Amino acid sequence: MSIILDKINYIYSPNTAYEKQALKNISLVIEDGEFIGLIGHTGSGKSTLIQHFNGLVKATSGGVYYNGADIYDTDYNLKELRKKVGLVFQYPEYQLFETTVLKDVQFGPKNLGLTALEVDLRSYEALKQVGIGDDLIDASPFELSGGQKRRVAIAGVLAMKPEVLVLDEPTAGLDPKGRDEILGQIAKIHEERKITVVLVSHSMEDVADYVERIIVMDGGSIAYDDTPRNVFSHYKELEEIGLAAPQVTYAMHALRDKGIPVDVNVTTIEEAKEAVLAWYRKD
Amino acid sequence: MIRDITIGQYYPSDSVLHRLDPRVKLSGTFLYIVCLFLVKNWWGYLAAAVCLAAVIKLSKVPFGYIVKGLKAVIILLLFTVMFNLFLTSGTPVFEWKFIRVTKEGIDLAAAMAVRLILLILGSSLMTFTTTPNQLTDGLESLLRPLNKLHVPVHEVAMMMSIALRFIPILLEETDKIMKAQQARGADFETGGLIQRAKAMVPLLVPLFISAFRRAGDLAMAMEARCYHGGKGRTKMKPLHYKKRDGVAWLVLAMFLAVVVVTRKL
Amino acid sequence: MYCKSDFRVLGRKKQFAGKDTIEKMVRSENLIFEYIRRDEEGNVESITKALDDVSITISKGDFVAILGHNGSGKSTLAKHMNALLVPTEGTLFVDGMDTKDEEKIWEIRQAAGMVFQNPDNQIIATVVEEDVGFGPENLGVPTKEIWERVEKSLRAVGMYEYRKHSPNKLSGGQKQRVAIAGIMAMKPQCIVLDEPTAMLDPNGRKEVVRTVRELNQKEGVTVLLITHYMEEVIYADKVIVMDDGKIVMQGTPREIFAQVEKLKSYRMDVPQVTELAYKLKQAGMPLPDGILSIEEFVEAVQACAK
Incomplete structure (x- = not known):
């Protein structure tokens, strides 16, 4: 059970003045149940890459396999694939269109042709999982706050019960609290539903607390694909490609440079605190 | 595409x-x-x-x-x-x-x-x-005689130029919303005429909302930059x-x- | 004699300072703004106080940051600076002008320019230079001077090479710099930026903040930056924290960031090193409050070693 990308190339507007190779020879295996952070700055190809996962964009060359089946086979059912690989786009609140929150969430499961009862059950469950209370389900989605709208939109995809959940910058434009809430809920969903989650972000600090694997994209290629700890050890190279490791990583390296022997391989504030205390107590 | x-x-x-x-x-x-x-x-x-x-x-x-x-x-x-x-x-x-x-x-x-x-x-x-701005200026200048008939020439010209500026942005947005709804299982390609027209609702509603939101934002940004119609305006690129x-x-x-x-x- | 001339300089400086204290860039007194929602018949359904008794003063040449979570009232306050909104109660003066005075509205908008969140929705023209010229055109500036202003402002934000480009082909950070140039071309005394970095990636964010700081330092423009990113405010002269329409904290960045718990209670973050230093201090390390940068942090930890 996995997504396999085999030597994917993708070219935008081929044979025009605006021709641009968005993805270069990408090979990637995403195993079941993984929690992955996909990092890269704007234009690095990360948004294009995730649209290959459910066949919304077809590679110029290369193959995509879902659970061993080639999704570019002529008789492969792409609709079935989109049911299994749920994609939450950037600013997903801009896709809301129904008159009530509940109806909007029901849109996805209804398209799957489920019974009315199943549609309801899934919608209520998804709304609950993203923390939208019963008092809001009959409200118009356009009356909600920005953070609430976003959570309704995520519920719309969750209600389709995907096996893989891909979220493109789910925290863009939210304030710190809203960001932490959404990331916390995504982590909880990952744990409870045991589904694969791919979190696209341009902030290392945001994902470092949650994911177990980080894929760094740069210029349409994969620059790093490793655990957060190992990826952040390349903090200097990361900076060159316009990304940054979490600030605490830099702080630990700065301490080490001044001759304070702390563990530099930290990714979170908690780890950094332990590292400094370990040195301080020994000193 | x-x-x-x-x-x-x-x-x-x-x-x-x-x-x-x-x-x-x-x-x-x-x-x-x-x-x-x-x-x-x-x-x-x-x-x-x-x-x-x-x-x-x-x-x-x-x-x-x-x-x-x-x-x-x-x-x-x-x-x-x-x-x-x-x-x-x-x-x-x-x-x-x-x-x-x-x-x-x-x-x-x-x-x-x-x-x-x-x-x-x-x-x-x-x-x-x-450029749309030149186009607007040209049109405004050519149609100036209509001003006497109380046709708001400057406003019409400004409207046109803004429409042209936002065409590519809204096209991209359409593309994005379409993909987002497809990811939720929407089907824009099959079915009869009525079914297809119905399938457009999840695309058109967000698109219109977005266009209106942009219009509101833009109006505010223009006002903040002291736009108050054609009166008393000078031209950066006079004809x-x-x-x-x-x-x-x-x-x-x-x-x-x-x-x-x-x-x- | 040496002393005497020195004195004169000092005296003159003081005189300027004295004048400045009278002519504040922005001054509000007990500002209240209410959003009134009406039902279909036009009856008042609910009244929300978006701003509640806000009194602030911003001196000329300052770099002031306003922090607050979404819905705290910070954007509503920003829109008052430009007379896009006017107070329900209380008053707001921009460069000595009352924003309620409708005759002064264009002067106020020229004095306090505004940059908004979404870069796409504030660029009017399809060529960079024409967009920067839009403001001066509205002000009725003569053609020759428009060109001079456009060139100067595009150079000030480092976008002169892109003057013939279409905004659609620029990155988010570049678009925001064009928007800033568009305001600069109106020769404002103050720029109000309403979450200009919320939709940008880290590179774009750095670009915009660097540009704004430069304008503040080199051109002496008063800056009012509204944001929820903490890294952007550590260079500010003054930080104002808003919550629920009220000003809840005010002070230098160091004073503000020393209060980690309080900030968190207002749904705000602190930079990672600030939080790390705070946690280490709680765990018993003798570190000072309000550490803002990695350098300060390293110095403080080194001091513990001795």
């Missing part, structure tokens, strides 16, 4: 055509369109095509890029051709059951197709070589006729003459 539509866009370059006064380009395009309807035979179309080719060459806009503009109107084009092909009476060339194609029909369909293609290529060349504009007028006059002459052939 939706974002491949190039009609109505500006193509930045530095050609004589780009530097021409927008008023000349606007009136020239108008004259050119009138000429296309004056044309009576293939000689006239040939003259128009040659002139257009020369102007395209001058404009430094890649030909392929201009042709892509036709994609957007291909349905209209096919419809016109079919309509003329099957519904013109005259000497039959081909008959099968109720379908009948006449010699006159073929001629007319071909002429209509050529006319339409020349018309679209010509007018999109104008938008390729003129002045130059020598090349005079030359362009002469060329246009020659073109008109040639087209009139071809009518006699």
Whole structure:
């Protein structure tokens, strides 16, 4: 059970003045149940890459396999694939269109042709999982706050019960609290539903607390694909490609440079605190 | 792909055509369109095509890029051709059951197709070589006499230029919303007419909401930058006729003459 | 003699300072703004106080940051600076002008320019230079001077090479710099930026903040930056924290960031090193409050070693 990308190339507007190779020879295996952070700055190809996962964009060359089946086979059912690989786009609140929150969430499961009862059950469950209370389900989605709208939109995809959940910058434009809430809920969903989650972000600090694997994209290629700890050890190279490791990583390296022997391989504030205390107590 | 539509866009370059006064380009395009309807035979179309080719060459806009503009109107084009092909009476060339194609029909369909293609290529060349702001300025200046009839010329011109600026943004947005709804299992491609129209709701509602939100934002941004209509405004790029504009007028006059002459052939 | 001339300089400086204290850039007194929602018949359904008794003063040449979570009222306050909104109660003066005075509205908008969140929705023209010229055109500036202003402002934000480009082909950070140039061309005394970085990636964010700081330092423009990113405010002269329509904290960045718990209670973050230093201090390390940068942090930890 996995997504396999085999030597994917993708070219935008081929044979025009605006021709641009968005993805270069990408090979990637995403195993079941993984929690992955996909990092890269704007234009690095990360948004294009995730649209290959459910066949919304077809590679110029290369193959995509879902659970061993080639999704570019002529008789492969792409609709079935989109049911299994749920994609939450950037600013997903801009896709809301129904008159009530509940109806909007029901849109996805209804398209799957489920019974009315199943549609309801899934919608209520998804709304609950993203923390939208019963008092809001009959409200118009356009009356909600920005953070609430976003959570309704995520519920719309969750209600389709995907096996893989891909979220493109789910925290863009939210304030710190809203960001932490959404990331916390995504982590909880990952744990409870045991589904694969791919979190696209341009902030290392945001994902470092949650994911177990980080894929760094740069210029349409994969620059790093490793655990957060190992990826952040390349903090200097990361900076060159316009990304940054979490600030605490830099702080630990700065301490080490001044001759304070702390563990530099930290990714979170908690780890950094332990590292400094370990040195301080020994000193 | 939706974002491949190039009609109505500006193509930045530095050609004589780009530097021409927008008023000349606007009136020239108008004259050119009138000429296309004056044309009576293939000689006239040939003259128009040659002139257009020369102007395209001058404009430094890649030909392929201009042709892509036709994609957007291909349905209209096919419809016109079919309509003329099957519904013109005259000497039959081909008959099968109720379908009948006449010699006159073929001629007319071909002429209509050529006319339409020349018309679209010509007018999109104008938008390729003129920034929307220049276009607006030109239109505003040409239509100024209408001000006396209380037509809000400046406002209309401003509206047009903003519409042109937001076309690519909204096209991209359409593409994005479409994909987002497809990811939720929406189906825009199959089903009957009614079903397809229904399927458009999840696309159109967000698109309209987004357009209105953008309109609100933009209005506020314009107000914050002291926009208060055309009164008391100065121009960064005021329009002045130059020598090349005079030359362009002469060329246009020659073109008109040639087209009139071809009518006699 | 040496002393005497020195004195004169000092005296003059003081005089300027004295004048400045009278002519504040922005001054509000007990500002209240209410959003009134009406039902279909036009009856008042609910009244929300978006701003509640806000009194602030911003001196000329300052770099002031306003922090607050979404819905805290910070954007509503920003829109008051530009007379896009006017107070329900209380008053707001921009460069000595009352924003309620409708005759002064264009002067106020010229004095306090505004940059908004979404870069796409504030660029009007399809060529960079034409967009920057839009403001001066509205002000009725003569053509020749428009060109001078456009060039100067585009150079000030480092976008002069892009003057002939279409905004659609620029990155988010570049678009925001164009928007800033568009405001600069109106020769404002103050720029209000309403979450200009919320939709940008880290590179774009840095670009915009760097540009704004430069304008503040080199051109002496008063800056009012509204944001929820903490890294962006550590260079500010003054930080104002808003919550629920009220000003809840005010002070230098160091004073504000020393209060980690309080900030968190207002749904705000602190930079990672600030939080790390705070946690280490709680765990018993003798570190000072309000550490803002990695350098300060390293120095403080080194001091513990001795």
